[in-house]
Amino acid sequence: MDQPLIGVPLRPWRRPGKRERWMQTPDFFTSVRAAGGVPLPIPPMDLPGVRALYAMCDGLLLPGGKDVDPISYGAAPREEETLPDLDIVEIALARWAAEDKVPLFGVCRGEQVLNVALGGTLYGHIGDLPGVGDHGGDDLPTVWHEIEITEGSLLAAALGGVRATVNSRHHQAVDRLGDGLRAVAVSPDGIVEAIEAEGDWFALGVQWHPEEASERATGGPLFRALVEAAVDASVEASARSRPAV
Template identity: 55%
Template sequence: MIPKVLHERGLSAAVHPFDGNQPIASRHSKTSFHVVQSTLMNNTVVGVTLRPWRRPGKADRWMQSMSYFSAVEAAGGIPLGIPPLPEDSLRVLYEMCDALLLPGGMDLDPATYGAGPGPEGEVHPELDRTEMLLTGWARRDRLPLLGICRGAQMLTVALGGTLWRDLPTESGAVGHGGTEGEPTRHHDIEITPGSRLHALLGPGPLPVNSRHHQATRTTGENLRVSAQAPDGTPEAIEAAGPDEDWFALAVQWHPEELPADHPTGSLRLVEGLLRATRETPRLVATP
């Protein structure tokens, strides 16, 4: 019997006589491979971007902290590393994902938000380009997205915002860490009532770790600040306004480095990300 594929919430589906009459289907623009990975196997795949690592005399590598992958697994998801690739290849990996996690890392190239050379540390334009593409696709497809540290800065810039390029010298904010050799700092955050972050973590003040010298200066299009440090530095941003139905949330601290049961640790945040994928109707194959 030819399989049937249910059609829900803008999902296109068809049966095509090819190799045993497999269903060809898509969720927004998702391919049949996505259906096999995430519907038939009932797995939630979270794409985690990888960063370049280049050092003289060493082979070039793609790298990422294992803590991000462990955080996804602890919440019940399956992490998938996504390195910077040409757009066509990148799109193939994106199609396999039910959600995205943009992790911490090096500074964004100031050219991504129209600034000239400044106090940035190590930058990798190919990673910026990769995450800009992924964020744009996720926004269009309403693919859930969680950003951490650099990921918060990427969400800001991808939606047209700007950054404090160096908090101590530009905004006067101190105690956030992030400079070479400086230890991780700790401070409280206040959470905006009624925000998505408030629904996940509850009211503040809540303690967070801190290791960043950059932060959101002006929010991008359809973004709002949902947590602040005592000095007013934005500590979380999320989709708002016309984009409020999109689970796009990014925090400036490092929840993946905190204990799982910590009030601002990764478990609640990643569980919220995975819940958002389940709240979106999926393709269901039936005999």
């Protein structure tokens, strides 16, 4: 397989007085395409329909977006806008991928969805934590900062080292890790900047936005790693299903 199908969830978009639309930032699609994959849009519809599209995917990309609803990880509601219907779809996708070992890459919100899907929790607002530096936000300018990466991790292998400079624009972050996940990158102030699955499942989540930094070391390599993992997983699945001679 040369061009694996990579599922990319769309998000609902509403304007007062207008009909709902489904959309996604083009950067995610162009990043997957540039890495050699074919993006497959997955709209936030009923779960049986989502499941049918998921079954066609060789890998999944969970994009950035609105805050994950705190109710989904047992926390009190906050004032920030959430999209509960999208949470249901993306959490289901992450759980199916974990069960089937389908390669998954989560970006910003996508990292947080992966963590919540596997039983983890989030900090609702890292600005409330003592000693945390500037990580930007949805309505704030992008901030660049260093991260330290765990040696021997998928992330270190993809980026070719244990240090990187990343673009930051978030106010939430991973708190308690989900089952089977480990933190593999932190910022100087201790915020978890990347997580990945333990064992043989390719599941990686990063807190920054590599789709906006394709000219930097933290861009293309991560999407290529997802596409390569999707190809490998598809080849292995085909070999397992091939009748014995």
